[in-house]
Amino acid sequence: MFLTYRRFRRCPCVQLITTCLVLSAVMVCWEQLDANVVSHVKSYSFRYLVNSFSSMNRSLTIPREQARRFSDFPYLLDHPDKCVGKDVLLLLFVKSSPENIERRNAIRSTWGNETYIQNNLGVTVKVVFALGAIQTKTDEPSWSRRSGVGFQDQLIKEDHLYGDLIQKNFLDSFHNLTLKLILQFHWMHSRCAHARFFMTADDDIFVHMPNLVGYLQDISSRGVTDFWIGRVHRGSPPVRSKHSKYYVSSEMYQWFSYPDYTAGAGYVISGDVADKIHQATLTLNASLHIDDVFMGICANSIGVSPQEHAYFSGEGKAPYHPCIYNQMMTSHGHVEDIYELWKTVIDLRVKQKTSGLFSRLYCTAMKIALLCRPQFFNTYPCKAAFL
Template identity: 30%
Template sequence: MKPLHMYTFVGALMSATLFFFIYTVPFLRHFQEAHRLLEHRSGLVLTSQRGQVVKDVHSASSHQVIVKAETAHPIATKSLLNIRGARRSEVRNEKSKSIANTGNTFATKRHGAGATRNITSWTLQPRVSWTLQPRVSCDARTMLVFLVCSAVHRFELRDAIRATWGGAAHSVRLFFVLGQPEARYRHLEGAIVNESRVHGDVLQSNIVDSYANLTLKTRAALAWTVTSCSATYFVAKTDDDVYVNVRDLLQELARMMRAGARRFMMGRLIRDAKPDTDRKSKWYTPRAIYANRTYPPYLSGSAYVISTDLVTALLGAATRRKLFWLEDIYITGLLSRDVSAQLIDNARFAYTKVPMSDPCHYTSLFAAHELTPTELRTVWAQIHRPDSNCAGSSKEHFRASHSFR
């Protein structure tokens, strides 16, 4: 081979190698991450755009949003391309917005009403419908609405809440937010209908009930409160394993209103949290899904309160922002930043396990997380027994509504 041809061959080989490592390897790596997430979060959105629950993944049409291993490859490919395009667009938008920044710390993050967002395949917005709605509605006395996101099969936790803090104040309404049972819990459909008939506090949507669908469930429930509980002052979202000190929470909210607090979200603030890169983790989120190194400040999803003058703004922002599967980060972090909401950190919201050695300690908290049904009943009985020495252990119904009007 002539020297000139040899140089040409070597140069072409080096160029091909460089192209492979610069473009092909990162693409394959991000594709694999997206694919793993889709497999890890199987069932992320199991509804059709017409609002129907998908019963058979093998009969899915092009109008249905399916995230299953069988369809992960084409979905991951389209998702990755959309994400890469979205990143380039957002970089250009951020640069242009930074020039016009007038000092507002949220100015470079806000998106106008006409902004368009690239929606990936698993974040198409399903049309939500309600299969079961509460029999007991809000009225003029309702000051605080609790939306308790509960898994379909956790009957004992719901019953424990009803028997304890769930009925502790006449100015409060509590609704359990459920979705449609997954295949393994399909046999519980009749029990859910009977539970709704007996208690009248079940709000069930057509969204498949899975942890990965919690953002969809919560957002849909917030939209429901706008039309069904429009006169209330506050909406609280909690998990179904949370104990709430309703009386003290109402009194604190009344104090804040008298002080003029508006457009706020209150809970336990978390800063500088990083996406979980452990593929075995429940919260695994690869860079193909969330590219930033840290999440924005957000409130723990175990329990937080939203002033209702903020709910409509959050829902409006949700129509302009790509859906993110971690509910607390999406609603209290990303959306709250979009609408310049005030995030209030309150240490009386405990999002980790509080020892049961002294149940009276729960009277100093607004909310405590990770309780079993037995522990919920034990704490309540200890605080409210006739000979209790716990502070604030009055056995009368809490009457804080006068503080609001």
């Protein structure tokens, strides 16, 4: 009734059909296998065996006159005096699209509220939003062009009210995120160079500001330098599939692996690193549109490596639980729930419920149950449960 191995060997026809089926399956899946397996094998081999990006640094280095085209855009909105006369612990740049006013307002009312931070945490944190320009096309109808101008007028009114929009005259799009990153480093260099730390974040991220401020105060008291922390990607290969928005051609980036970098959702560097990155952007080709990878290229050129922090999120959203909030730094993918989450994490009863020996044991068990599951691999790693 069942086909045994011996019978299988005696039936060439069955063997032939089985072989054809296997080969067909491999051919159908080959493109995905190549993208997900072969590229990673090449990447890790390059990263851990060759482990040299010196040729990359030389290839991407260009004259300053050419590099200037990535930063020489006029300001449409600016606040040069934002940091003047203040001891700034952290300059926090939020990457935002012009139309995301509700997200910006949510941040201003929650974790990015400078008044709350100053009054309740006792430090100065400056929160500003990095924007590009709104797209308007000359071949569009006149009413459409007028609506674009009107939207810029809305941004001007928003900025007049809050005084926290930093906008340059390049198109705000996914493929210009590297230009937006360069904007941030150039603005810090010229407007807020004395800030002890710099952070860049997406506008759908949640930052546990009390935890982050306490952590940075401790780091600052120890006089740390060459500091770069976040969710680290090591040995990541370029995406060669033209169907992906992360597609990078071999002509643009010819190597099998990217230098180590942190997820662009949110990471923190010390002021000395921010200054070195600014200097690197003055001589590197910034055509690569993936901003967190470009950050890794800049850091590699100056000899700075990222450090992993278990409670900096990647692309995933952290589980909702008091035991998680106790150590949370960032969590990604928050828009509608940001008000409720902020109200919950700053509730003093959360700290009280998670303090004490039995509470810590309980939280360890809960974090193991929450984090040591495959679906949370892109939020916090399993090891975070034991910290």
